[in-house]
Amino acid sequence: MSILKTTRRVAVGLVAAAAATFAIEAKAGGHGIDLAGKTVEWIIPFSETGGSAKWANFYAPLLSEALPGQPTVVVKFMPGAGSTKGANFFQEQEYEDGTLIFGSSGSTQFPFLLGDPRVKYNYADWNVVLASGTGGVAYLTPEGAAKMDGMDATPLQGEDFVYGNQGATRLDLVPTLAWEMLGLNVESVMGIKGRGDGRLMFERGEATIDYQTSSSYLSGVTPLVEAGTAVPMMTWGSLDDAGNIVRDPTFPDIPTFKEICDATPACETSGEKWDAWKAFFIAGFPAQKMVFLPAGAPNDAIVTYTKAFEAVKARADFAEISGKRLGKYPQMTGDAAKKALDSGTNVSPAAKDFVVNWLQEKYGVSLK
């Protein structure tokens, strides 16, 4: 088996090298790849039912129109092991004719960043062609929110909060770490199947604090806020070009965690804890979902896909159709996507160690 793997790796290497040579030649020519009559498979390492499915199903028909030759784009779901199965599969694939792409999510990035033993994939091998950002909003019960002293969360520190948690090492570590930094006593109830279940738990009065990603907040929580049964607490914010956290453009009226943290004496917007939070926030939200071509993709293919996604973004109705389904967030291509990939898949060893230790101490989760 191991011999087989080695042979295969050598083969992949050779192909990659050949492809690279070819890429240089092709770049000189400047031709894109033509996908007429072909079928592009877009692998999503989750089930048909999750947020990534929604995102891919939104893009697939648009991408099909924008690619040269209008190939059929089919979304293929490959769930398993919290997306590591699909990602490991993609890692083994080599570039053939540009008909295989992969969509990763924050849940694929976190195990990679935390050094999960099941991770056999490496983002550095892949070629990013699109990065989609999102945001998140934390909210409270009206009773809880009434206790806030302006932006100062100190009065909440004596309260006991309950939160429906999807899993300690999932995206949920961003909100739970944020609340802990504010000095809040939040008890995580584990075993929630999706953030929708967490919101339901909040609506039933069992959970008293919750968070949702932007699109789910807009559809699921805004009506509760209007009805007076939920009050927004803070957003995670969004990144400006210089990498600073600023107010989320989708929710300009809601303060960011950074503002709340600044106003709360117990919380600090610098130091080890803050750096760790920010690193995982960036990995989980502004660079949450990305599209990749496999290892060894020639420049031609990368350019073709990049152009196609740019064409999708340039559609006259893009702002309208994407606003409702994805929220008002940057859909990055080219260098911006590379930068997002970079910030989303690199955290300092200090931040990683901090979070790994924190998970061990707080939840007893061992990542060794």
Place this chain on the structure above:
Amino acid sequence: MEVIMEALPALGDAWGLILQPVVLGYLVMGVVMGLCIGVFPGLGGIAGLSLLLPFMFGMEPVLGLALMIGMVAVVPTSDTFASVLMGIPGSSASQATVLDGFPMAKKGMAARALSAAFASSLFGGLVGASFLTVFILIARPIVLEFRTPELLMITIFGLSMVGILAGRVAIKGIVAAGLGMLVGTIGEGASSGDLRMSTYDFPYLTDGLKLVIIGLGIFAIPEIISLLRQDRAISQEPQLGGGWIDGVKDWFANIWLSVRCSIIGVVVGVIPGLGGSVVDWIAYGHAVQTTKDKSKFGNGEVRGVIGPESSNNAKEGGGLVPTLLFGIPGSGSMAIFIGAIALLGSGQIEVGPAMLKNNLDITYSIVWLLALANVVGTIICIAASGGIAKLTTIRFALLAPFLFMIISFAAFQSGQNLMDLVALFAIGFLGILMRRFDWSRPAFLIGFVLSNPAETYANQAVQLAQSQFRKSFGDGMDYIFSPIVIVLVIITVISVVLGLRQAKNILAEGDVQSGSKRAPFVFMLIITGYIAYAFYDAASIPSYSRDRVFPMFVAGVCLVGCAFLIIRMILKPETDTIFADRERNGEDADATHGLWSTLAWFAALLILTALFGFIIALAVFLFSFMKIRAAVSTFYATIYTVAGIIFMLGMAWLLNRDFPPGLLQEYADLPWPFT
């Protein structure tokens, strides 16, 4: 009153939207596609909806809804074909139908069973829609009353149905259910991700076993193997008795049962988080409890078909409540449905809390499109049932390879891993042995299905109750013992007491003679060994993790049960019912072919697939099976093989699915479909 005044115009608008010829046309199109897909076990609504997704983008909303709902609505109707005719549970919605529907088919009453089932489905769908029309207006606050303790109690109520299906030796049924629950806990725990009975070195098991594989393995494979050994047609009667009109009459004679089961279906379907997995068992249990002469259950009692089938279509309607009002899908297909709705039109329909306020007309359109799709689907199915029922008169050796092909394909779709086939084979073998030694397979399946919710809700309820108790003792008590919980506790206790008292009379799998001591005793020891190891395995999870508690508890209870059974086995003579063994007497004992040689055929398909990939293996398997086992002419075998392969390719191409690759594919790069 005010609410109703608002609702009536919206209901009128909804009918205005639905009753356009083009909308009805799309609905019928969806229904026909749904029927075609639903006939195949294990694919169900998810595959169908995924197929439609690319066309949803920007589509006129009501047309898109008609197409999708047409498809989703009829899957629980058409999967009845597989359940009744072949004993294959097509989806979780028709597991209980197998228990009495398949015996009816064996008695030559397939058409009657089918049409009774379809009439019930139709009626259930209509009752569900009528109930929903009113209920949806007031559903939100009621649904929010179902907190974690209530959900846990419903799960326990579902588990209490094991009492009815336990078989002649009650403890054996309980151990079977416990074994199902333990199999359900395999893989990563929901709480802190600790592994149970699996390791990261062998990743397949870490995601747990899928329901498709358990359902096909436990029910379908033992039946297929058994029929194949006897080398006859499914129906024992050469002449099919009981036409479709008899089935409709049967349904009409039991109309009140059908009404009650429809209500059960819609109410349980409404509760988010449980989905439909328990509904048909609860309905089956209800049908048993309300029937005076229980001796016919398991041998082709038509009430055992009418109950579950009335509930499973009504459940689809009920499932719309969490989906539309909370944006929380009750099932996998509903999750895709939500995603697809966002793609319709310019995305103006937003499922979730605002749905009723902003889109009440659309909500009503969805409810009644669902009902209408049921009507259309049922009429088509009833019309087809007489003809399709003739399948039961064909010599089974001609059907079997085709069925092996379908269930292998379906099993592979659940995890897209060759291990899916190995798991199917292993579970199938367990199913064969459980059938042989009269261990309740329905109990095992209920345990498996409810293992996950039981564990999650139990852990969450304990944690949430602790936090309430920390506030004050009163808060904690109020939280746990809400009126709903108390009512559910009472119902459950009554159901268990009655069930255990009656269980001896209900032979869900027919009478089984007792034989020698050795084989049943060895099987008993193996089961005990697995349970003991599962206990040890769970106990080795660190004690701060909640993931160890549930498997340890279940395994502990089972071990006590096993101890009782072993003692009884030692003390009693070999004529005792505890030593039931099908190989001693009856059909299996008189079968033309041996168990092992028959099973070897299936094993051969598996091994060939592992070596050469599914399609090549299938070609070899189909041809040699036809030639050697079914002993048909080379010409006929060739035609059969080609037709089978073409059919398989068509399905896979249409649904955009792959086939299991083998060792050959590791070395050689072959074009589709050989990849």
